Amino acid sequence: MIHTIKSYSWIMLLLAVACDQREQLVDEQSEGFCLSENLRHQLVLDTLRERDITQHITLTGEVSYNPDKVVQFVSWIAGIAVQTHFSLGDFVRQGQVLATLKSPALNTMLAEQRSLQAQRQLAERQYTAAQGMYDDNIAAERDLIETKSALEKLDAELANIEANLALFHPNPAQGIFEIRSPSSGYIVEKNINPGMPINDGDNLFTVSGLSEVWVMANVYATDMQFVQQGMDVEIRTLAYPGAVFHGRISALPQVFDSHERVLKARIVIPNEGLELKPGMSADIAVERRGAGKAVALPADAVIFDDNQYFAVVYGGDCDLQLRRISFVARDDQWYFVDNGLEPGERVVSQNHLLIYERIKG
Template sequence: MSKKKAIQLVWIMGVIFLASCTGGTGKQDNSNKVETMEDAFLRSVKTCKVAYSNEEEELTLNGKVEYDPDKVISYVSLVNGIAERTFCSLGDKVQKGQTLLTIRSAELNSLRAEMIASESEIKVAQREWQTAQTMHADNMLSEKELLEAQAKLKQAQAAYDKIHNDISMYGVGKNNGSFSIPAPASGYIVDKNISSGSTVSPDSGPLFTIADLSKVWITANVYATNLQFVKEGMEVEITTLSYPDELFHGQINSLSQVFDPEEKVLKARIVMDNKSLKLKPEMSVVVKLKSEKQTRCTSIPSDALIFDKDHYFVIVETSAGKFTVREVLLKGHNGQTTYVASGLLEGENVVINNQLLIYTGLKEK
């Protein structure tokens, strides 16, 4: 620092401590410009009381966004056939019942023919049952024969119901022999392995996967060294590279009891509402949580600290407008909070702005 600048700084500090010595108790002379400036400076000084609380430690966990498995449906064809036409693309939003593709299948055509035949059998069995009831009432038919007619009707109805249930999974059959496959649930197409003209079979794997993304899981990795600080129900803050200025809030819903054999970590699950759809599956995230230790100590805002010659200091307001420098021994940091091992007492006021100016002035005094 040049000699001229040093003299100017000492002059400013001298003016500041002229005000601190008076403590604002004397009457001010409005014609004195220096006193008015110092009164304004003193009014701008902000302080904060020293707190006494449990020491908190902030943990940072790496994680990623995953599907809620209860809201994911994969469709696998139960019959052999050929995909005639597809009506959706990867990433499309679909509604339950919406047609996704049509399949031409000999097996489905056989089922449809069986259903038509079964409908005819039911009609015949119903007429026989009605005739049997009339004849039984006129004592022209035995009880045994009546029960046999009733059983035949029930068998025909059961056979029809089975075929109808089998074929209903494929939508409504068309006269040209193709069948439509409806979406089993509303959501987004997150995987698609079918195109027009492709062959399908029960062994061909999922043709498409639909996921409801209104709720997602965030899975965070918990190493053995951090396990003692992570508990179910703890509040967490989540950040992403895609939205660095936005915090997502949640809590740990469950903590696995078995270490992942490959990553050597436990998995903490956080169920998140995702109506905005900002959280995408497989997106990397950072999960932060605060863990309370059993020790209690004094704490102050980190902004109050002054670092000088390898030591930490704070400015303590001893009374209105009067200040003193206090060296402190630090215990740890947690974001904007600093934990103090010694040097401060609970309830004391520390300066949290312009403290460097006051510190320099006091050192020069």
């Protein structure tokens, strides 16, 4: 029993010595280790300096159309789609025929147009006659006003029906309407196919320009204090790994979305290469600035081991130290250190793990 206790005491003593040695490896200069010339050439060193404390908050979001560049074509007549000349995603030009539609309304509208044209000709003759008689003091001013009012009413009705016909571009010879694109852009929504019945009020298709898109970022209540209008952001998508799109928060509403319970921050971004597609999910990084400054350690120089953070400080080829660090904030680029490092010191940010393993033994 005594022998067992003595053995246990020796083990505890050895552990204490080992721990003490480990502390020395962390906090003091390494002894007996120098960089080889080959390893020295493989190192990358960074000189530490103080920076404003920043932190990147990542928001989720989605690429959306710019509503100012979206045109929806809504039918106000019923009929049957005869042909379509476009597919979802096609680029179309203003005035291009996209579909044809057969509708009983065509004959009705053409008949109404002819009737109004005939009525207008008669009303114009009556107004001309009333004007002449008024000038000759034969007719009263009231008669002139009445004939003029009747002519103006017919003009308005005729202009209205002609505007409606112009919207659908009738082809009386074939008994069809031609539906033409109201603007140039991409077909981003299509709800019409040959043989499909069309009802009054149906949205047949949507045309959108994509040279500029919106990215709608979800701002939860916990992040509201860090997100402000006018902040620059970085946008990343799964479709383009490594690519970063830059934008700025142009609007931040003060009302939560009733369904998702978030604020929808709007980011307007140029899309000249048409890489960003509406409906594409995105991650939006917003830079949060904290109070004060701290030593900024490159994220690549940080070593995480045994639930602790370390950096390799370079004082010379034979002067390498492990430093245990603590930080107040971090992001993908920097760790803002409040203990363990000083401005002006140099740290190893590439191949530092090789040195770490040698020093810690």
